Amino acid sequence: MDHNEEIDVPSYFLCPISLEIMKDPVTVCTGITYDRESIEKWVFSSNNTCCPVTKQVLVNNEISNTDILLTPNHTLRRLIQSWCTLNACYGVERFPTPKAPVTKAQIQKLIGEGPSSSPYRLMKCLETIKSIGTQSGANKRCLETTPGVAQFLARVIVIGEDENDERRVSEEALSILAHLNMSDEMVLKKMLNENNEGNKLVDALVKIMQRSNYNSRAYAVGLLKQLIQVGDPIHVVALKREHFVEIVTLIKDDVTPKATRAALRVLALACPWGRNRIRVVESGAIPVLVGLLVEWNDKRTTEIMLTVLDHLSGCAEGRAAILGHAAGLAVVSKKILRVSNFATEKGVKILFSISRFSGSPSVVQEMMQLGVVTKLYMVLQVDCETKTKEKVREIFKLHARAWRKSPCAPAHIFDSFC
16 A cells, blocks of 8 residues: 555444454444454453443353354445455555454364274375464364364374374374364363373374474473373372373473473472382482573572472482482572572471481581582571471471581570570
């Protein structure tokens, strides 16, 4: 369009929300016409339930806000397209007739044949699903809310990993699943429990994490985190040592910051179970976590790593691994009072576990030499959680005699503990 010329656009061609020309006009139940993309963004992205013009209720969130009735205004669309054609000399382009949004019935028919199809037909089905999801926000939401889609994709992932020649199919299904909002707890539980394939799905995701494709590895650990978050304890306890080896390897490879946090979250969710703590330690997690704590300053990630180390310090193998690392005690102490109250609490709990259960004379002496005692004394002087200070006092009670003559803290601080 020539910017020196102004074209008067009829007001009824403009969307009342965005004041931009409508390309896919739809009428809501209040009788007002909007552009489909704008009204969907208003309702779904901004979580509004009322008509922007009349303020009348459009949806009932207690029931569902995914089935809002949008009736195509074909007459207005044709008028707008005709106007675009008449003003083509000014550079106005006539937009194509928009495709009708996909329906749940169409999607269910598409996935109806299920993973029993041939690999070729299965790949074509996945390509169609991917195309549907990228056409519009409405189509993507329809995929997300159609029963059975998530389970279908999960079964394809499992089948694809069972057949070495069909791994491309499983990666495609995983990619589609990663771009859909399938965070509903019931949907995730069905993916785990349907046909007793929970362990198979976890195994398949771990196999994908062994690939060189960083995107697939990131998608796999992200989905694994979601599944572990909602899974029953039986699924969490069923995690194997080789699972944790791949999770730790992914953390070490630093695939993406998001993938690293997801992998750390899996460890944090798995470690409350005693068997898993030993498996995580045996997978080599502690040297990796200690190394990351030295390098990373991100608050959220640091808190998750200290949470994992706190769990692992609850077993003898974990404490031995922390003490066996040259920077183990030092880096935990360093994070106290530097990151957040939560990180301070976790750091003190780790030191308490070591002091109470692994506090040999050499360890107590090392804590003094590394400045750990000084840091613990500082915790008592600042404003932090009462329970954290209580843990520090318990540590001092355990080793006050050994630290009493230390220049790390005033001698009188230990007098009451001797």
